[in-house]
Amino acid sequence: MADIQLTTIGRAERILLPELLGDVVVVAKVDTGADVSSLWASNVQETEAGLAFSVFGPASPYFNGQIVVVPKGSYDVTRVANSFGQREVRFVIKTPIKLGGRRVLATFTLADRSNKTYPILLGRRLLQGKFVVDVAAGQPLAEAEKARKQQMKLELNKRDN
Numbered sequence: 001m002a003d004i005q006l007t008t009i010g011r012a013e014r015i016l017l018p019e020l021l022g023d024v025v026v027v028a029k030v031d032t033g034a035d036v037s038s039l040w041a042s043n044v045q046e047t048e049a050g051l052a053f054s055v056f057g058p059a060s061p062y063f064n065g066q067i068v069v070v071p072k073g074s075y076d077v078t079r080v081a082n083s084f085g086q087r088e089v090r091f092v093i094k095t096p097i098k099l100g101g102r103r104v105l106a107t108f109t110l111a112d113r114s115n116k117t118y119p120i121l122l123g124r125r126l127l128q129g130k131f132v133v134d135v136a137a138g139q140p141l142a143e144a145e146k147a148r149k150q151q152m153k154l155e156l157n158k159r160d161n
Helices: 142-160
Strands: 007-009 012-016 025-030 037-046 050-055 067-071 076-081 087-099 102-111 120-122 131-133
Touching: 012 120, 037 087, 050 087
Parallel strands: 007 131, 025 120, 037 102
Antiparallel strands: 012 025, 012 087, 037 050, 037 120, 050 067, 076 087, 087 102
């Protein structure tokens, strides 16, 4: 059996979505607890041409307003359990990404991630056999994570009072 070269990545990494965003660099959260990867998409709808959506939403600094159309037969639908355990029906697409110096084909469910710190989540299926995660490494959005944590504390304090 040939040795498989695993690339070490951190808990958050800068990635490229060349077919969706060209050379725009986006920060993604690496989540070994998630089975499938997830991409923030808005205005998702099936049309005669296929699945139409915008990558990210107007509140994202990465949003460019362009409509992506994935032809019929090139996307799927699945049911996933979200982080709260609720089951949701989501569209699934495949697109290449560049991560850790590698180009790999990634499968993403399309979801509203507008309330999340990271617009993209990279799950186990993408990581398995290609990447190993060093939680001390990577390029997290430390300030955004800190601000989100402080906001959550404030909300909990209000609830308790």
